[in-house]
Amino acid sequence: MPALPTEPSGDQPGLPIRTLRASVVDGPDAGRSKNADDESLTIGTAETNGLVLSDSTVSRFHAELVHAGKGVLVIDHGSTNGTVYEGARIERAIVPDGSVLQLGRSRIAVGDGERVTVELHDDQEYSGLYGRTPVMRRLMARVRRAAQADVSVLLVGESGTGKELIARALHDSGTRQGKPFVTVDCGALAPSLVASELFGHEKGAFTGADRQRFGALEQAHGGTLFLDEIGELAPALQPTLLGALERRRFRRVGGREEIDVDVRLVCATHRDLRSEVNRGAFRLDLYYRIAVVILVAPTLRDHMEDIPVLVEHFLRDLGEEGVVESVVSHDVMAALCSHHWPGNVRELRNVVEALVTMGEPPILDAAAPGESSADIVSRVFPLRYRQARATVLRDFESRYLKHLLSRTEGNVARAAREAGMDRSYLIRLLQSHAMAKKST
Numbered sequence: 001m002p003a004l005p006t007e008p009s010g011d012q013p014g015l016p017i018r019t020l021r022a023s024v025v026d027g028p029d030a031g032r033s034k035n036a037d038d039e040s041l042t043i044g045t046a047e048t049n050g051l052v053l054s055d056s057t058v059s060r061f062h063a064e065l066v067h068a069g070k071g072v073l074v075i076d077h078g079s080t081n082g083t084v085y086e087g088a089r090i091e092r093a094i095v096p097d098g099s100v101l102q103l104g105r106s107r108i109a110v111g112d113g114e115r116v117t118v119e120l121h122d123d124q125e126y127s128g129l130y131g132r133t134p135v136m137r138r139l140m141a142r143v144r145r146a147a148q149a150d151v152s153v154l155l156v157g158e159s160g161t162g163k164e165l166i167a168r169a170l171h172d173s174g175t176r177q178g179k180p181f182v183t184v185d186c187g188a189l190a191p192s193l194v195a196s197e198l199f200g201h202e203k204g205a206f207t208g209a210d211r212q213r214f215g216a217l218e219q220a221h222g223g224t225l226f227l228d229e230i231g232e233l234a235p236a237l238q239p240t241l242l243g244a245l246e247r248r249r250f251r252r253v254g255g256r257e258e259i260d261v262d263v264r265l266v267c268a269t270h271r272d273l274r275s276e277v278n279r280g281a282f283r284l285d286l287y288y289r290i291a292v293v294i295l296v297a298p299t300l301r302d303h304m305e306d307i308p309v310l311v312e313h314f315l316r317d318l319g320e321e322g323v324v325e326s327v328v329s330h331d332v333m334a335a336l337c338s339h340h341w342p343g344n345v346r347e348l349r350n351v352v353e354a355l356v357t358m359g360e361p362p363i364l365d366a367a368a369p370g371e372s373s374a375d376i377v378s379r380v381f382p383l384r385y386r387q388a389r390a391t392v393l394r395d396f397e398s399r400y401l402k403h404l405l406s407r408t409e410g411n412v413a414r415a416a417r418e419a420g421m422d423r424s425y426l427i428r429l430l431q432s433h434a435m436a437k438k439s440t
Helices: 134-149 163-172 191-199 238-247 273-278 284-290 300-317 330-338 344-358 373-379 385-407 412-419 423-432
Strands: 014-026 033-035 040-044 063-068 071-076 083-085 088-090 092-096 100-103 106-119 153-156 181-185 224-228 264-269 293-296
Touching: 014 040, 014 063, 071 083, 071 106, 106 134, 134 163, 134 293, 134 300, 153 163, 163 181, 163 224, 163 264, 181 191, 191 238, 238 284, 264 284, 273 284, 300 330, 300 344, 330 344, 385 412, 385 423, 412 423
Parallel strands: 153 264, 153 293, 181 224, 224 264
Antiparallel strands: 014 033, 014 106, 040 063, 063 071, 071 092, 083 088, 083 100, 100 106
16 A cells, blocks of 8 residues: 655654554465555455455455554455454454465465554644644644645545545645646536546537637646546546656647646545545556545544534634633533544534524434434525535435345345445445444
């Protein structure tokens, strides 16, 4: 997994962490081992993995190991032959230090590695990012370093975690600051419009093209192109985008002239692109091109202690200059700090905006007991379209999954068959709604 160096520089504060190790005890690569330089390590046959295997029964991005306190969190990325621990195939599980996993024909021993010190930012703010917890200050330090590298960056994380803010911080504090910053939301465009949005078109290129139009690549020349939800990009367009990025030249739709372009590419996704690569939905060579550096946007649940800092920032951004307690009482702040925040930082900002606007404590539950779908839809009308759509979609998913699990008695394989969806995708949905424990 591509990553930035972790050693702190100069007088910057550091955080001691425990890395991981993985060694092949049996199989085509027997004797090969790898010590991670971070708290995670990927295993597979693709060259960007931390531990690269030649075993043909191992998937390109087979599994990821994440340090989890007294054990190792193992995440299978939708591999073809699965990840097996003590005879059971696992999708996501914490195993003890020293455990042996079966990946294809290979048996891999995993456990604690060395202690290293990673860099932390020395303030609670960096280029529009806020937080005083180690997880956020570590992210800020990585953003600061990546900004100076001028390489392609892939931002991964749940919806609402502030990936666009990170992209903007990379641009504003990097070598292309002051140049264009252009955003394309690949998930909000009809597939037929994405090519025109990216590359532009000539007059008469298709029905309705009554004038020449510059695309995002051309508009971002010299600056940064931010492709949000890159995982939604249609497979037919992926080689075209890859070609433009590799050659730094492209043609407008309907055009013959090649146009030179110089952009820094930042992409974001809430999908697991490594799983998408494994199942053939996302090109491996395009993944290599966009994921030179990977930055993970933490969920708000991972840094709940930052909620007071974020609330104060949002209040100041909304023009509230008085003390925080005059707007957000101690009881309300306590409620904010104990909420699950399925919508992450975006949801928190919406709650603070509603509090300032209405002057009364917010309702935090996504759906109150007995609330109908019509009630939920009408309640999100004041939100922006994407936020409203995400809220209603999440409520639908939650209700559908609860009914599906009830109907199938918690049997995931049966639930996937009856729902007509891929089993690994269903498991990811259950995990995102904190229902995975019901899916045994």
